Amino acid sequence: MRLRGSAWLALSSFLISSILTGAVRPRYGGTLTVELSTAWPTLDPAAIQTALSIPIAETLVRVSSHGETEPVLAVAWQHDPDFKRWRFSLRPKVTFHDGEALTAASAAPSLLAVLKQKYGEVSMEAGGQALVVQADHAMPELLDVLALPSAAIVRKSDASPLIGTGPFRVASWEPGRRLMLAAFDGYWGARPYLDTVAIEFGAGRGRADLFDIPVGPARRILPEGLAMWSSEPRTLVAIAAVNAQPAQLQALALSIDRAPIVNVLAQHLGDAAFGLLPQWLSGYAFLFQSTPDVTRARQIASQLRPAAMTLSYPASDLFLRSVAERVALNARDAGIAIQPMPGGNGNLHVNLSMLEWPLESADAADALKRIAEQVGAGDRARQLDPAKPDTLYQFERSLLDEYRIIPLVHLRESYGIAPRVHFQPSRSDTFHLHLEDAWVEK
Amino acid sequence: MIRVAFALCFGSALLLTAQTLDQTPGQAMSSAAAQLAARTSSLLPRRSMVSLELQNLTPLPAAEWSSFRGLLQDELHKAGVETTATQLDPRVRVTLSENARGFLFVTEVFAGGNRQIAMLPWNLPSSAHIKPRLRIAQKVLWTQPDPILDILLVDSGSQMLVLSANRVASYRLMEDKWVPSATDSLVLPRPLPRDPRGRLEAAAGGFEAFLPAATCTGAWNPELKLTCAGIIANWPGTAGTHWVADRNVLEGEAPAPSFEGWGSDWASIADPCGAATVEIASSSNTEHDSVRAYLIRDGQANPVSDPLPLPGPVTALWPAESAPQATLVVRNLQTGEYEASRLGLACTE
Secondary structure (H helix, E strand, O other), X not given: OOOOOOOOOOOOHHHHHHHEOOOOOOOOOOEEEEEEOOOOOOOOOOOOOXXXXXXXXXXXXXXXXXXXXXXXXXXXXXXXXXXXXXXXXXXXXXXXXXXXXXXXXXXXXXXXXXXXXXXXXXXXXXEOOEEEEEOOOOOOOHHHHHOOHHHOEOEOOOOOOOEOOOOEEEEEEEOOOEEEEEEOOOOOOOOOOOOEEEEEEOOOOOOOOEEEEOOOOOOOOOOOOOEEEEOOOOEEEEEEEOOOOHHHHHHXXXXXXXXXXXXXXXXXXXXXXXXXXXXXXXXXXXXXXXXXXXXXXXHHHXXXXXXXXXXXXXXXXXXXXXXXXXXXXXXXXXXXXXXXXXXXXXXXXXXXXXXXXXXXXXXXXXXXXXXXXXXXOHHHHOOOOOOOHHHHHHHHHHHHHOOOEEEEEEEOOEEEEOOOEEEOOOOOOOOOEEHHHEEEOX | OEEOOOOOOOOOOOOOOHHHOOOOHHHHHHHHHHHHHHHHHHOOOOOEEEEEEEEEOOXXXXXXXXXXXXXXXXXXXXXXXXXXXXXXXXXXXXXXXXXXXXXXXXXXXXXXXXXXXXXXEEOOOOOOOOOOOOOEEEXXXXXXXXXXXXXXXXXXXXXXXXXXXXXXXXXXXXXXXXXXXXXXXXXXXXXXXXXXXXXXXXXXXXXXXXXXXXXXXEEOOOOOEEEEEOOOOOOOOOOOOEEOOOOOOEEOOOOOOOOOOEEEEEEEEEOOOOOOEEEEEEEOOOOOOEEEEEEEEOOEEEEOOOOEEOOOOEEEEEEOOOOOOEEEEEXXXXXXXXXXXXXXXXXXX
């Protein structure tokens, strides 16, 4: 089950027509029941990365569905010309769920931890609602970092596992089993419609008001009358190459037929990926589209006489296993021997790995930087600018031509939704399914 | 005989956001064609003859795309590039694509087995103005990214007050455009409810803003000023109508009408064809919201107009300060922006 990765979702047209309503005014009250097939061991915002936004904690800023930075707990910010000193003004009159006021001093500990991890030595001055972040080196992408779930402003206490400033507070938490959320009446951005949200993990029976639909070869029939919420493609499934000849990888890339992966293995909950970023994010992914060329792949392979390669996949992931086996089948047709194997961490004989890269940002440049960092090309990605798509294309083209990563499919995330559930979007964010915008009929 | 009972007193047809104030969609298309032609010609030798192929991967209507093709060919000609449908080398393919930030032109130049790429982001101005239909006339007055709760026209329609969830802004009508003149923040004792609602009413010497968290009094002359108190006051001229505190519904002595097919919002306005009033109501259709005029008779709501389709859900529908009009606010699902309009009725006898 793949519901990892932060939530960068676009609403499909059928979703808009079925659950986003405005003609009938939303109703306050009631409980929304949710079933999620993957258990959460923790409520750490950095670890909870699903399309379904569970808004307990908030960040200083967020990235909008158009890739622009928007204020959340910070209402203003400025930096010096060198990007070494940033000053943030925090939103006034915000309280944590335990009644403590949000101040620069109360926000600083959460931020310092994540910034030290990213930048090493960073200092922070907190005074009233003003927070100053300073470092010896430039931090041009600081806002992107502060928009990540890991930079959420939280407090911890014995009474509650997670205290944030978001529209819902934790009412009870049984790790990996149940989470009960209650509306936070003092929320600065207006109380949610729902009184409570009851989330059950690992259930997967599809009886709740809202439940996830895992990607996989098993077709799931939705009960009659239920709507389906489905995202734009947002998680890249790809092969990462560690120790293999580029020509051998080129032959492998030419041999892969993505259509069965999308149509059969993913049950159409994704699109064939020829580029690293999905088309909706880059606008140029169609330029990478190609068809399998087994003849050419066989020619290259015959000249190389390649040694057998191993392709590892996470042992518990049935979907990635099925994709790995399919890739091995395609490769065999081209004369390339690939042995799929579970695990692979620390195994020196592994050449190839099946991996997933969830998009963490609707900023195309930021998303590309993160992928580049994963394949050791982060230095070359520093100057990418989302306003210059041709530079993004050139960079992505160069990464693909090196064959360090072979994209296979961009997966969507899908949820079943009962007819009594509606969503009243409070802002122009087309990438999240916000629980605070949900309301239920009587 | 057609008797138009509703005459909008505002000359400007549609007020766009600051980014697009200077360009109509047609002008934006010409400008994009010129820029794209310049980029494309820079990838080609001078005085080239190329085969040109265009593809549209976006929802841009075929007619607009077709007119763009003509504009691009003209601009390429000006830049010394002649186009033909015959397959030649070099070959140029122009694709209109779309990404998270908007439209994106992608030009591919194929020459001698090589491919060169050029890209041009394109922010097409909104053309979301809905033309009035035969019976319900609509005039969009103001568009903005955050929710509009109500608008009030003052000084004989030369000034407009716009109530948002966190401010009141005033605009002056200058040369058919609403120009910002002042803004004052709503300082509220507590947040407005999600699905914020509010009502502006003219009052002696100024205006009042009725909100589910407070009641504010203000003036726009000589400067815009606003003072809010945490009380939920009855609306003037009603039988005790007021907001339910911290919620999105009203309560009062007048029973709320509700009929099959109606949404949550309606407004009574004078019937231009008779002595009665009619109700303009939103629809309960969750797929495509619309407004329609109804005459209430014998406990039945009888439609007296065609539905006026809207680009998104109705978020506010109030009687306007002048009797034969209503204020409509819609959240446009294509642009994500809120559009405030004035509705009136044009009828036939």
